Amino acid sequence: MLKIGLTGGIGAGKSEVSRLFAARGAVIVDSDLIAREVVAPGTDGLAAVVAEFGPQVLREDGTLDRPALGAIVFADPEKLRALNAIVHPLVRARSAELEAAAAPDAVVVHDVPLLAENGLAPLFDLVVVIDADDEVRLDRLVRLRGMAAEEARARMAAQASRADRLAIADLVIDNGGALETLAARVDEVWAELVKRAAA
Numbered sequence: 168m169l170k171i172g173l174t175g176g177i178g179a180g181k182s183e184v185s186r187l188f189a190a191r192g193a194v195i196v197d198s199d200l201i202a203r204e205v206v207a208p209g210t211d212g213l214a215a216v217v218a219e220f221g222p223q224v225l226r227e228d229g230t231l232d233r234p235a236l237g238a239i240v241f242a243d244p245e246k247l248r249a250l251n252a253i254v255h256p257l258v259r260a261r262s263a264e265l266e267a268a269a270a271p272d273a274v275v276v277h278d279v280p281l282l283a284e285n286g287l288a289p290l291f292d293l294v295v296v297i298d299a300d301d302e303v304r305l306d307r308l309v310r311l312r313g314m315a316a317e318e319a320r321a322r323m324a325a326q327a328s329r330a331d332r333l334a335i336a337d338l339v340i341d342n343g344g345a346l347e348t349l350a351a352r353v354d355e356v357w358a359e360l361v362k363r364a365a366a
Contacts, residue, residue: 168272168273168275169273169275169292169293170275170290171274171294172291173185173279173282174280174281174282174332176299176304176327176329178299178307178323179298180297180299180342181278181297182278184342188274188276188357189276191357192274193273193275195276195278196266196276196278197278198262198280201258201265204261205257206231208228208229208230216254219249220239223235224239262277274364276295277291281327282294283332293337294337295336295340296338296339298332300343301323305319
């Protein structure tokens with residue numbers, strides 16, 4: 168089994184690359200998706216979040232009110248640490264389950280947005296960074312996601328720098344151009360990953 172850490176700054180196209188890898192046979196372990204699963208209604212995770220932050224973080228339908236929780240934790244580093252102490256171990260445990268269920272020769276791609284920020288590179292056999300320059304990313308966030316330019320810049324500034332991400336990369340996928348170019352580069356990287364997984 169080959170454990171890949173996949174990361175890239177907001178707007179770089181990490182979700183698209185993750186989808187392309189999945190189409191080629193990768194086992195995808197998506198941290199963001201798992202973080203939502205572990206606080207779904209009826210889970211121990213949601214019960215722990217409500218016990219910590221109170222019923223005001225629940226919607227009427229019993230689901231987590233993410234904006235309400237965000238307003239609490241992003242204004243107070245201690246509360247953010249408390250939330251991470253609940254969610255992160257659950258995400259790690261679920262990720263480990265998914266990885267354990269993969270075939271011995273599988274390429275397991277861990278889609279981790281904050282891989283560089285959290286110093287997680289040593290946990291993986293290889294780190295693949297999706298790269299696009301800041302202007303391209305800004306344009307995508309504004310044009311495709313409808314963000315205000317100021318919000319997009321603030322989100323980009325809150326993440327690791329492009330240089331910091333590239334410093335931990337074993338392989339880089341340039342996503343500054345067209346989708347066809349991206350697919351061709353993903354094919355090249357995928358061939359390399361399959362070769363290494365078989366070795």
